[in-house]
Amino acid sequence: MKQLRNHANSAAALLIAVLFALLLRDPVWIDVAVVIGIQALIALSVGLSFGQAGLLSLAQAPFAAIGAYATGIISVHYGGSPLAGLAGAIMLPALLGYLLARLVIRLEPLAVALATLSLAAIVEVVIRSWDSVTGGYVGLSGISPLAWAASPREYFWLVLLVIVIVIALYENLLASRFGRALNTLRHDRARAMADGVPVVAVSSAAFGLSAAFAGVAGWLYAHYVSYVGPGDLGTHLSISVVLMAVIGGASYVLGPVVGAIVLGVLMRMLPAQELQGLFYGGTLILILLVARDGLLGIAEPWFARALRAIVPQPARVAPEDERRT
Template sequence: MASVQGQPSAAGLASAFRSGWANRVAPIAALAVALVLPFIGNDYWAVILSRAAVYWVLVAGLNLIVGFAGQLAIGYVALLTLGAYVTSVLAAGNVMPAMPLVVCFAAAAIAGGAFGVIVGLPALRLRTFYFAISTLGFATIVTQIALAWRSVTGGGIGLSGPQFPEPFDTAWGFYAVCLIAAAFATWISYNIAHSRFGRALVAIRDADVAAEANGISKTALLIPVFLLGGALAGISGGLFATLQTYITPDAFTFDLSILFFIAILIGGRGSILGPLLGTILLTILPEIAAPLASWSTFLYAALLLAIVLAMPGGISELLDFENRRPLTSGRAIVPNPALLSGIFARRPAAEALSLKNVVLSFGGVRALDGLDLDIKPGHVHGLIGPNGSGKTTALNVISGYYAPQQGEVRLGGHPLAAGHPAQRARVGIARTFQTPHVVGEETVLENVMIGGTVSGRANFLATLFSFPGRRRDERELTAKAMRALEAVGLEALAPVRASRLQHSELRFIEIARALMLSPSVLLLDEPAAGLSPDEIKRLGALIGEISRHGTAVLLVEHHSDLIFAICERVTVLNQGRVLAHGTPAEIRSHKDVVSAYLGV
């Protein structure tokens, strides 16, 4: 059923949220089980379960970095070590009078957060294994300092961990403390994961170019996440020191780092529930297989290999029953352009986009040679030419990915600085890509909501503690994303993982995501590629209606029939230069265009 007066349909919203109930209910069920365990277990299991809770406090933060943002932070045992020593040293009074436990744990969180940012900074420049090696190097440094600073840390002899007062000095009393810390870590990590920040992290992981085009700054996003992950690791270290009762550098082994990392991988990327269950599993497994303790590293590697081969999506994919249901075959994409009025209702007046004498060379090749373009609000401007003529390069210059050697790009008379693609979304420039850039592991609805990241008003801290602003953001973004999906004809697929969709549907997902910006300028890079003739006609009607709402549309396309049907002006490029410019009728009859491109 279509929406009424720009509001998303109730059926669409219901289907979008149906698959999210497992993620909401399962942690509550796990907490209920954890509360019952003291009545049926012994002190031995209290220690094991406390250990699982302590590990999860660290993994909950690390999961946002590894599982959501895709950064290979393997050496997080360093921050566990740091938190353990800061808490123990302050509680013991080795450098100043003994401090209360609350102060000790606060100091551990601050130290963990600060060094979490320091350890994480290389991730802004280093990729994959290089960043992993840098985190392992930091872990080695922390261990060596703990060994050498004997007057404070006790060196190889070690020192006692902090002691909790009554009634938390018993096995089950300390378990209650660890359970509260684990529940808190779950809650705040859930708040981030299921917010615009969590979706932005996943976009950075799987579609970083599209993330920038939608206004997501990797630096601005990762720094608070590193701060949070480090703070949780510091608190986990303090709890670990109490659990161990006595700590030495030998307690912080490489095996612990592997355990934390594997817990996330077997749990599944982009999930809270999966890594939680993975952490519990990997904590209990050594107790069950105690005779094989010397083979622990081998067992971890074998388990990881089995998961990758048999269940690459991890535990979370195994529990994703919704996305194992077969999709309807023969699906048709039927946009409803009349719904666009609700999307553009509050947008400021659109401004013209212009390129003046833009020159860009790659080595000795001039990709753009004095390009001039003027795209007016409310018009569809076609950009055509042979392969390699500079069409996509022009879009990348407008989008800020490339900096021209000469000339400039202006929006409404104001120059747009090159090298800052994330700033384009903030001035109302949206785009799609020649190859669809979507996050396959996220739902269709979540992919579209990524486009609204810059419009959220709740900051990271408000989101962390689920203040009303965070909930308001989610309601507004969800409603607008459903309107965009209904406008492009994909509302029925809102709860489906994007990886299950066909190519043509991915094309329309990108357009829906771009509509989240209510764009003043829309850049479309071959949106009709791979579409059927009927879908191309519907796409043309949709693009035409978008322009009629005042948006300046720049359309790069090889389907000349679509270009000539919906464009008011057409520019033809050849070897980076403007070959011709005019109305579709003028371009059709231009001799040089016919010879170089149209071939008729």
């Protein structure tokens, strides 16, 4: 029971994943679900950096692009296996994210947002102009598919599995000393310093880890589509994953996933592609104004009440010193 309480989010994610895997049969929706799943993974990375560490990153899509290109280059130019690609797709974004964070984290959080925006622009220019390695405007095609997840349905299972693993890791992290340090420094940097938290190192590590999550999503993307181009994982995706995290509730572990599902399904119903940005931007502003903690923030009190009704809570035992007085 204790295990379940500590891992409620992973358990819920696993349950939802199994339900989805059993219920989804339509090939069109399976394709949609794979794409939403990959976006949910990038949104989870926003949840870690923005929701837990308070660092707004506008470069999560470029981190995913770096992951996708890393595995693409290993696969196309060197004929390497997807697993070697996975190592590259995790390490390269993590290193870059860590170094960037290390550089700017001493400053106020706003500076981090700006630095990530600059980094996004740099990554985009490098991808477009480094023809011999990234394929320039043409992109990289012929990335080898995964032998053990060949059909879209199998790939969908793989994406679900990766999401559940990432959520379990994420949850473990939050329950650790590291996670508590992260939450303290988001609320009050001075307090965290006074508690002996190495602020720069902890924030940078969290940022690097979040970049690694995005890199894994890029790896999944590259091997699913078997192509990466310069326009695929760009600025519009960076804003939409931030939006997903904020809509679902960035500080909740499952918030970004909920946001990704809601937004992903809504986007399929939007008529004009050009108006996507208006929809994203408008929704972002609206949600910041009316429901800062996102959908899960709205649902939490109801959920807690329902839970109390079902599971009787043990009576609170007063601590010893309280009893004496």
